[in-house]
Amino acid sequence: MNKRILEEKIFKILMYVSILIVLGSLFIIISLVVANGATSLSIEMITQTPTGGYYLGKSGGILNAIIGSLFLALPATGLAFIISLGIAIYLQRDFTNPSISSFIRLSLDILWGIPSIIYGVFCLSIMMFLGLGASLLAGIIALTLLEIPIITRSMDESIKMVPNGLKETAYSLGSTKFETAYKVVRKQAMPGILAGVLLGLGRGIGDAASILFTAGFTDNIPTSVFDSTAALPTMIFHLFSSPIPGVRQKAYAAALILLVIVLCISIISRFLLRKSSKFILK
């Protein structure tokens, strides 16, 4: 009898320890980035592009990487959103039979698990095949591919949650399949979809491996989709690889900027989620 209670007590303690480890690592990460980044953060870092010798410790900023990140992640997320929405709606029972949709879900799961570096290598191969090299376009494509399974998965999950009765109501009012899906999705699954898109955006803006080779690296702000571009994650990676301590410090500042952007996305998504889930039928 006592053994049962003892077991519960032990596992409860282990649970406390586990949650402390998880929260502790988050705390360490944030405080490290803030403490190290804040000291080397300056206005010129976010308003200037690197000047010659920036990577040797000279003045300049990383504006090119910030802009590059936005140019890469925003279009990629937009593209991935449209494609994912199509897939997620198509996956519903009304459009396909379950065996096909489960095959598609399996392939999406596999795509989810494919390392981003492979997307990068894959896209670069295709680009070289087409006679293009590392460019903004290649980076956007790589990020789109990376984000599709992420966004689709969370959309699919939230659309699946839509009660059947609601769809039946829409059908019985004479709506077509697509109208039903569209209306129901818009009203009922919106929070999940938004969350998915922002998840994808967060992932896209933070991923370095997929754009390491595809987007290339340059000190200039790209002017066309065929230019190569820097991005925050790759910038951090490059600054970090520098042997000069002062330059390395700048990596922490860049990391702080990236972290703030990602945090903002997370906060916005939380806010939107709360706002849009008001009208949800439970």
Add this chain to the structure above:
Amino acid sequence: MSKKLIGEIETQNLNICYGKHCIIKNVNIKIPARQLTAIIGPSGCGKTTLLKSFNRLLEIRDDVKISGKILVDGNNILRSGLNVSDIRKKMGLLSQKPYPLPMSIYENVAYGIRIHNHIDSKKLENAVNNCLQEAGIWNEIRDRLHDPASGLSLGQQQRLCLARAIAVQPEVLLCDEPTSALDPISAQQIEKLLLKLKKEYTVVLVTHTLRQAKRVADYVIFLYFGEVIEHGPADKVFNNPKHPRTKAYMQGEIS
């Protein structure tokens, strides 16, 4: 304490609130041992809440406040420092919809026994079989004891849940509208079982159908918006209700 007393429940000034919303208000009742007590009342009046307070299941929800006393055989089960699982062991629960555990039929019944006793597999098998027989389901499932329990029909599942409940040898069976999700024949089977089981257990039955209460109850508690309006032996309450509200309910004016 004499053996006759086992399984008597008494509440003293029982109040139960969800947040600021008080559902059960100042309830004082005595549920006699080894009889079938029916709790009746309109929907949403707090029957389920009252029933689940008897085995302290309300505590797993957020935001529930309970005050007062619940005495089982004279011991206040709301006292702090008690071993909750011991209390719950004494009180079997049969819920509105059957919820078989995600295991085989056999394991469902063996689950509770294994937790409380260390017995060898031969004895365990006997005990499980006995419970299944007592719950009147043995003949139907004897060849598929090791199939998933979720494959059974709803009526069979409910009887399996009954077998699972009596497997840990409780003193009281708390039944929350156990027949409302079932077809008439399965409902009848459950009803008969309860009548049989009341010889060994105190049975508390929450029910929506007055006719069922009339058929089976020895003792009746009429609950209305969280208050006990009337309680007493079944024939008295049914044939000669004292309170006008009870009368109205009996005549179907409030439901």
Add this chain to the structure above:
Amino acid sequence: MLIKNGSFDKKWLMDKRKIRDLICTKLMLIITIIVSILFFLIFLILLSKSSLILGSESITDLLFSSNWNPSNGNFGYFPVIVGTIIVTGLSLIIAIPISLLSAIFIAEYAPRKIRKILRPFLDVLAGVPSVVFGLCAFLFLVPLVRDFIAPFFGIESTGLCLFTASITLAVMVFPIIISLCVEAFSSIPLELKEASLSVGATKWETVKKVIFRATAPSIISAILLGFGRAFGETIAVNMVVGGIPKVPSSLFAPTETLPSLIASKYGELMSIPKSESALMFGALVLFIVVLIFNLLGLILLRNAKKRWKL
């Protein structure tokens, strides 16, 4: 006339709606097909790109030779594969129990208020970019391992090692497993928990014997997703693993993983066809392992679901 006109309008409207319906449906079908054959496409490209090295070297040599020396044309992937397996395996061994216990705490034990506070923290952790994980591991874990943990075991280490990489990966995997498991745990009907509790099981017994069982498929897929993240992680590992393609001699020895190897060598080797092809072969191996694990997971999931008809 008026009525006729009205019905004509209506009919035209109906047709328009139907056509729109048709177009959108077909469009979705096309997109879906393209995406679902995407992984065949990736497979084919990787295969064709690695055909050069596969033609000149035997596959067993590539997979099981320990000789990694690109400048001499030796591409033995064995140490890197071993390194990948150990780093990923160790990270999951650390991450799974901690994540499951945390998820149980959040879903079952924590009061609602604390649960509400914890959720956003997990989201933040999930959103931290991998390059930031790498940076923090480099700042915090590397000196910790170099100056305290490795000397404690009597081993000299630079801190850039297998152990550091595994811990980093484990922390990256936490939020994935935790949030998926919390979701699964809280979707269990309250009545099922009540059923177990009311036969006198303690909360922990209910968790162990009922909740874990009822959510087994979700737990398995959560772990698989975590595995995917750990296995393919490139940048963070690259920053702390040491980058030496050698079978690690101890927990605190440097090693190398497949994705990290590709990331650090691709830029420098892509101009030499044979070396590029060899790296593509590495990518192919990575891809195939991901594929195999997904299929294995699928079988596992099917069995778990079938077993208790969940």
